[in-house]
Amino acid sequence: MVATVILGMLCVHLLCFCVMFMLISRRLHGKKMGMEVFALGNLLLGCAYIMQLLGGQPGWSLISALNHTLTLCAPVTYLLGALHFFNRPVPVLRPLLAVAVIYTSVQALVQWTLGPEARQTLLAASCALLFLGMASALISGIRSFAKDMPVETIVLALLIAGIGVLNAVKLAFILQGGLEALNMNSRFQTLFYLYMSFLGTVIPPAAVWLVLRRLTDELSAMAAHDPLTQLLNRRGLLNRLEQHFAARNAAPAHILIVDIDHFKRINDNYGHKFGDMVLCHVAEAIQKSTRKNDLKCRLGGEEFLIVSLGLEAAEAMGLAERIRAAIAQIEIPGVSMYGPIRCTATLGVSAAFMGVQAFDHQLALADAALYRGKKSGRNCVQWAGPEDASGDKPGDQAGTTLTV
Numbered sequence: 561m562v563a564t565v566i567l568g569m570l571c572v573h574l575l576c577f578c579v580m581f582m583l584i585s586r587r588l589h590g591k592k593m594g595m596e597v598f599a600l601g602n603l604l605l606g607c608a609y610i611m612q613l614l615g616g617q618p619g620w621s622l623i624s625a626l627n628h629t630l631t632l633c634a635p636v637t638y639l640l641g642a643l644h645f646f647n648r649p650v651p652v653l654r655p656l657l658a659v660a661v662i663y664t665s666v667q668a669l670v671q672w673t674l675g676p677e678a679r680q681t682l683l684a685a686s687c688a689l690l691f692l693g694m695a696s697a698l699i700s701g702i703r704s705f706a707k708d709m710p711v712e713t714i715v716l717a718l719l720i721a722g723i724g725v726l727n728a729v730k731l732a733f734i735l736q737g738g739l740e741a742l743n744m745n746s747r748f749q750t751l752f753y754l755y756m757s758f759l760g761t762v763i764p765p766a767a768v769w770l771v772l773r774r775l776t777d778e779l780s781a782m783a784a785h786d787p788l789t790q791l792l793n794r795r796g797l798l799n800r801l802e803q804h805f806a807a808r809n810a811a812p813a814h815i816l817i818v819d820i821d822h823f824k825r826i827n828d829n830y831g832h833k834f835g836d837m838v839l840c841h842v843a844e845a846i847q848k849s850t851r852k853n854d855l856k857c858r859l860g861g862e863e864f865l866i867v868s869l870g871l872e873a874a875e876a877m878g879l880a881e882r883i884r885a886a887i888a889q890i891e892i893p894g895v896s897m898y899g900p901i902r903c904t905a906t907l908g909v910s911a912a913f914m915g916v917q918a919f920d921h922q923l924a925l926a927d928a929a930l931y932r933g934k935k936s937g938r939n940c941v942q943w944a945g946p947e948d949a950s951g952d953k954p955g956d957q958a959g960t961t962l963t964v
């Protein structure tokens with residue numbers, strides 16, 4: 561009786577959360593983070609338990625067959641939903657339909673050849689394997705797809721492993737005591753549905769929280785990055801620079817400003833889309849030429865900015881020269897009958913500075929050096945600091961052109 565009441569409550573929970581997931585997923589335009597798949601999982605499990613309440617166990621009937629198939633399809637659906645949540649969108653309906661057809665056929669075969677006990681054994685064994693497999697997949701995903709939420713993933717994996725263990729215990733009971741082990745009045749069934757009810761209450765709000773957290777993280781990342789090149793935008797750069805200078809013993813920074821030469825011509829001759837491709841190639845060349853902790857940003861248009869951290873003036877000039885050379889080596893084939901398209905860039909390099917307050921001033925100086933580079937023929941690196949970039953002695957001129 562107790563297990564039946566718990567099961568009834570669990571059905572209500574699952575179906576209510578199914579509606580809640582659907583409502584949330586309708587509000588999530590574009591990326592739904594697996595919410596509609598989780599809703600489907602809840603619907604399937606809710607329906608499976610309704611079948612159970614309607615008397616699906618233990619003999620063979622349409623209700624019982626549906627109960628078993630839905631009980632197995634629900635965890636498969638949750639697994640597919642988890643893949644969507646972790647940015648691995650996979651087809652849902654076809655695999656699910658395949659699982660449903662195969663499992664219904666297999667359970668019918670088992671029922672008619674080996675009897676009802678074997679069919680219950682099959683369900684308990686399949687569920688145990690499925691849930692334990694899901695738990696271990698989640699644990700192994702901590703290093704890859706789930707690395708941004710390790711604690712949450714471990715907790716979820718343990719809870720899911722709990723269902724796997726309970727199904728394994730159920731399997732042992734069936735093997736030992738036959739179908740009597742599935743009596744709804746038994747202590748084990750009460751414990752089983754109590755645990756499922758606990759998960760049915762805890763996991764859905766936790767899933768909503770995780771989806772909201774991931775969405776917020778993605779929105780903050782979008783607000784800090786340029787959508788075309790995925791480099792930081794100005795706002796993201798300033799935030800990261802503030803974090804850098806907030807640390808004790810923060811290293812000084814240099815600004816390297818990069819401007820593609822005659823970019824308007826590239827756009828005019830080959831189209832805006834091709835221009836965008838050039839911007840992506842330049843961003844890639846910048847990424848490859850710099851260290852991981854250097855800050856790389858697209859200021860807008862065809863202007864990029866690198867804040868190198870912890871370099872001497874001469875090293876910053878060397879880095880600028882490497883970036884210039886890497887950009888000059890870019891070759892984009894396919895749009896011109898005269899061979900691949902190449903591009904060059906001019907760079908201005910600021911003196912070392914400490915603190916975000918000095919950023920705008922140093923940026924203006926680097927920009928002025930860049931302007932001088934453009935005037936002096938482009939495809940070069942100009943030093944904006946008061947001293948010679950070699951650090952030997954202050955120069956008379958504001959700018960130093962690196963011959964290329």
Ligand SMILES: Nc1nc2c(ncn2[C@@H]2O[C@H](COP(=O)(O)OP(=O)(O)OP(=O)(O)O)[C@@H](O)[C@H]2O)c(=O)[nH]1
Nearest residue numbers: 819820821822823824825827832835836861862934
């Ligand atoms: N494809 C593409 N073009 C852009 C984007 N943003 C700005 N532009 C174009 O970039 C070009 C910049 O041209 P200018 O500022 O005249 O500079 P330039 O032709 O590179 O000349 P110099 O800098 O003097 O060598 C303009 O034609 C803008 O329309 C973008 O996101 N994508």
